[in-house]
Amino acid sequence: MKPKAIFNWSSGKDSAFALYKTLQEDQFEITSLLTSINEKFQRISMHGVHVSLLEQQAKSLGFPLIKMELPKEPSMEEYREIMSKTMNQIQSQGITHSIFGDIFLEDLRKYREDQLQSIGMNGVFPLWKIDTTALIHEFLELGFKTIVTCVNETYLDKSFAGRIIDHDFIKDLPENVDPCGENGEFHTFTFDGPIFKNPIDFEIGEIVKKTYPKPQTDENEETGEYVFWFCDLISK
Numbered sequence: 001m002k003p004k005a006i007f008n009w010s011s012g013k014d015s016a017f018a019l020y021k022t023l024q025e026d027q028f029e030i031t032s033l034l035t036s037i038n039e040k041f042q043r044i045s046m047h048g049v050h051v052s053l054l055e056q057q058a059k060s061l062g063f064p065l066i067k068m069e070l071p072k073e074p075s076m077e078e079y080r081e082i083m084s085k086t087m088n089q090i091q092s093q094g095i096t097h098s099i100f101g102d103i104f105l106e107d108l109r110k111y112r113e114d115q116l117q118s119i120g121m122n123g124v125f126p127l128w129k130i131d132t133t134a135l136i137h138e139f140l141e142l143g144f145k146t147i148v149t150c151v152n153e154t155y156l157d158k159s160f161a162g163r164i165i166d167h168d169f170i171k172d173l174p175e176n177v178d179p180c181g182e183n184g185e186f187h188t189f190t191f192d193g194p195i196f197k198n199p200i201d202f203e204i205g206e207i208v209k210k211t212y213p214k215p216q217t218d219e220n221e222e223t224g225e226y227v228f229w230f231c232d233l234i235s236k
Contacts, residue, residue, distance in 0.1 A: 002029045003029070003097055004028070004093075004097070005022075005028040005095060005096070005098065006031060006097070006099070007022070007030050007032070007033050008035075008100050008101070009033035009057075009058075010046075010047060011035065011188075011189050012146065012189060013165065014102075016101075016139075016146070016193060017139050018099065018126045018127050019061070019101075020194060022124075028099070030063060031063075031095055032063055033058055033063045033064070033066065034090070034098075035068065036070055037051055037054075037068065038072060039071055040071070045070060046187055048150050048230040050234075053202060056201075057191075057200055060196045060197045060198050060199075068082060068083070068086045083115070087115070087116070091119050091120065095121070096120075098121055098123055098124065099124040100112060100123060101126075102125055102127070103129070103180060104129060109125060132182055133170075133179050136165070136170060136180055137167075142193065142194055143192070143193055143194055144190060144192065144193035145192040146165050146188040147162065147164050147188060147204075147233070148161055148164075148188055149231050150229065151185065151229050152185055152227075153227035153229060154185075154226065154227075155174070155186075156173075156174070156177060158207060160172075161230065162207055202236055206232055207231050210228050210229075211226065211227050211228075212225060213226075
């Protein structure tokens, strides 16, 4: 019997490609998808995608969906408490592995592995250290389709929000932007590809600006804010 695994699903391209790789390798029995949701707005954390579209994805992919609901702006303590409760429930069902779409953020991987090891689970990273330029081109060649739902204005301007990722999009990216947005430059919603039974049907809505306070590392440091542009996707 294959070990049971939960798949951490963000709705974006890295998750979709990691799921594709996992299914191709066929080493785990994926029991369900796990997604963090903003409890108040019923949207995927950071991606800004409404839960109705997430549910369409899960249905098209053919997996049960676990929604981990978080407060609007959870503290690290609140986040850890909710995550710990969720993962303990998952582990109690005989699930031994947790699969992620991370590519090269060492600190994030270590954090995930440490949290999992504390409850006797293991992390799996199918895309780890794959060159991101090669990855995005393979992703497109396989027939995946994905749209940019959020951009960080530190790296990209408003015009990139709502664009479908294709070869022209990749060419238009500034040199300091990772082609997979692995440093948080942009987030996506994948709506079609070889792992979907049918495409996700949606309309592109308005593009809105949202700001978030920057965390202070020094009490004498001036406060600032992050600016993000979100493209609202409307379920048909």
